[in-house]
Amino acid sequence: MEAFEYVAPRTLADAYSLLGNGRRVAALAGGTDLIVQLREARRSCDLVLDLKRIPELRVVTIAADGSLQVGAAAPLADVYEIPEVRRRWPALVDAASIIGGTAVQGRASLGGNLCNASPAADSPPALMVMGARLRIGSAAGTRELPVGEFFAGPGQNTLLPGELLLEVIVPPMPAHSAAFYHRFIPRNEMDIAVASAGAWLQVGSDGTIEGARIAIGAVAPTPLMVPAAAQALHGRKAGAEAFALAAQEAASAARPITDMRGSAAQRRHLVGVLARRALERAHQRATEGR
Amino acid sequence: MRRTQVQARLNGADVDFLCEPRQSLLEILRDELGLTGTKEGCSNGNCGACSVMLNGRLVNACCVLAVETDGADILTIEGVADGDQLHPLQQAFLEEAALQCGICTPGFIIAAKALLEREPDATEERIRYWLAGNLCRCTGYDKIVKAVQRAGVQMKGSAS
Ligand SMILES: Cc1cc2nc3c(=O)[nH]c(=O)nc-3n(C[C@@H](O)[C@@H](O)[C@H](O)COP(=O)(O)OP(=O)(O)OC[C@H]3O[C@@H](n4cnc5c(N)ncnc54)[C@H](O)[C@@H]3O)c2cc1C
Ligand code: FES
Ligand code: FES
Numbered sequence A: 001m002e003a004f005e006y007v008a009p010r011t012l013a014d015a016y017s018l019l020g021n022g023r024r025v026a027a028l029a030g031g032t033d034l035i036v037q038l039r040e041a042r043r044s045c046d047l048v049l050d051l052k053r054i055p056e057l058r059v060v061t062i063a064a065d066g067s068l069q070v071g072a073a074a075p076l077a078d079v080y081e082i083p084e085v086r087r088r089w090p091a092l093v094d095a096a097s098i099i100g101g102t103a104v105q106g107r108a109s110l111g112g113n114l115c116n117a118s119p120a121a122d123s124p125p126a127l128m129v130m131g132a133r134l135r136i137g138s139a140a141g142t143r144e145l146p147v148g149e150f151f152a153g154p155g156q157n158t159l160l161p162g163e164l165l166l167e168v169i170v171p172p173m174p175a176h177s178a179a180f181y182h183r184f185i186p187r188n189e190m191d192i193a194v195a196s197a198g199a200w201l202q203v204g205s206d207g208t209i210e211g212a213r214i215a216i217g218a219v220a221p222t223p224l225m226v227p228a229a230a231q232a233l234h235g236r237k238a239g240a241e242a243f244a245l246a247a248q249e250a251a252s253a254a255r256p257i258t259d260m261r262g263s264a265a266q267r268r269h270l271v272g273v274l275a276r277r278a279l280e281r282a283h284q285r286a287t288e289g290r
Numbered sequence B: 001m002r003r004t005q006v007q008a009r010l011n012g013a014d015v016d017f018l019c020e021p022r023q024s025l026l027e028i029l030r031d032e033l034g035l036t037g038t039k040e041g042c043s044n045g046n047c048g049a050c051s052v053m054l055n056g057r058l059v060n061a062c063c064v065l066a067v068e069t070d071g072a073d074i075l076t077i078e079g080v081a082d083g084d085q086l087h088p089l090q091q092a093f094l095e096e097a098a099l100q101c102g103i104c105t106p107g108f109i110i111a112a113k114a115l116l117e118r119e120p121d122a123t124e125e126r127i128r129y130w131l132a133g134n135l136c137r138c139t140g141y142d143k144i145v146k147a148v149q150r151a152g153v154q155m156k157g158s159a160s
Helices: A012-018 A034-039 A076-080 A083-088 A090-096 A110-115 A123-129 A227-233 A240-253 A264-287 B025-032 B088-095 B105-118 B124-133 B141-159
Strands: A005-007 A025-028 A047-050 A060-062 A068-071 A133-138 A141-146 A151-153 A164-170 A177-184 A195-203 A209-217 B004-010 B013-019 B051-054 B057-060 B073-075
Touching: A012 A047, A012 A133, A012 A164, A025 A034, A068 A110, A076 A083, A076 A090, A076 A110, A083 A090, A090 A123, A090 A177, A090 A195, A110 A123, A110 A164, A123 A177, A123 A195, A123 A209, A177 A209, A177 A264, A195 A264, A209 A227, A209 A240, A209 A264, A227 A240, A240 A264, B013 B025, B025 B051, B051 B105, B057 B105, B088 B105, B088 B141, B105 B124, B105 B141, B124 B141
Parallel strands: A005 A047, A025 A047, B004 B073
Antiparallel strands: A060 A068, A068 A164, A133 A141, A133 A164, A177 A195, A195 A209, B004 B013, B051 B057, B051 B073
């Protein structure tokens, strides 16, 4: 591995002051992408900026308004082990608990999974359908944006020079609504998605769909929201017919490539099936106990 | 490159070492501290041969920079037995013949210990998922899973 310097600041102000100055700085959270990329010389940098000693980037809290606030560098296991998170945001657990194996989940963060911007990453579609927002900071202040607007292309996010991702904010799920996320891989675990889909559904007491969001992964240069699928669902009765229409929209929104994990045609087919099943499971969750 | 001094707890004792920022915890354990029980398989997070406990969490030592561990508490396979007394997992791996070449074994034992200490009643399915990040290329997984189940029973017996 090429040599680099290492700093672990204790405050955000110190971290910001280390960004820039003409040096190539790489933020480090769990290192499950970064350290491997540096070792394989897919990336190089002058300074590794370890974010894990900055307390606010490590905390996971449920705020007074009921939203879940996940510090960008908190390990996935710190998030999904919280019983309240498992109960209220199961779709986040769907995604976080399949990212690598146990040893990856003890280090890897949501922030790193987002910043690394892999088109096949598991957390983005789940966060997108739950309506999550990102808080981004720099020496000049902070800004927020919906997670779906964070990705620019494979390996590319929309952070500006001098900015760090600070926090992932997941709103409380409204009454009678729920989300679900899953992916297709050729084995049961420890693999990268060939295609993936997340769904969120809100269902009235007569079964009418009052709100829906679908997001798909690994079938385009970035994870994609599929507004046409949501429109196809709105106002219809939740069920096979509506879900099939939405699945068709998801498959046509896909812009997949062929690579060693799968062909474009296979991915397009898969993502339709995954979207339909994600809707079925989100529906089940939303109407449980009715 | 300037070397940095790191102080940590390793298998219950204080250690002090110098490292370059680019050196992984795995390299330092093996090459600097002479603890060669932790193995290198892939060096990219996929095989689990380098599994260690870092501040109570199971991690791959190849994906940790040694400089990150200043002030940390680390457990490696060398810290698992109690003197000459093998840990129930080590004993069970012997009794179930859950190893052949043994390269994957330290990682499996560290990972399985992390599971059984928090979930002594882990089901076979749970064990298999928990250990999904540990690869074995010769023994096959059935014997390994059986050994973990056997150790689980043993550990519960001695805890009550
Ligand atoms: C064996 C293995 C299996 C895996 N399987 C999966 C899988 O199934 N699904 C999946 O989605 N991913 C998978 N991954 C990748 C996954 O572990 C990473 O994407 C992880 O979530 C990244 O988080 P991290 O904390 O380790 O990030 P790091 O590696 O520390 O950082 C990742 C990138 O984000 C940048 N960064 C990190 N934090 C910030 C911040 N706060 N502000 C600005 N930039 C930042 C870094 O500079 C770096 O470019 C796997 C990885 C391994 C090694
Ligand atoms: S050597 Fe670390 S996971 Fe393979
Ligand atoms: S015993 Fe050889 S790899 Fe597992």
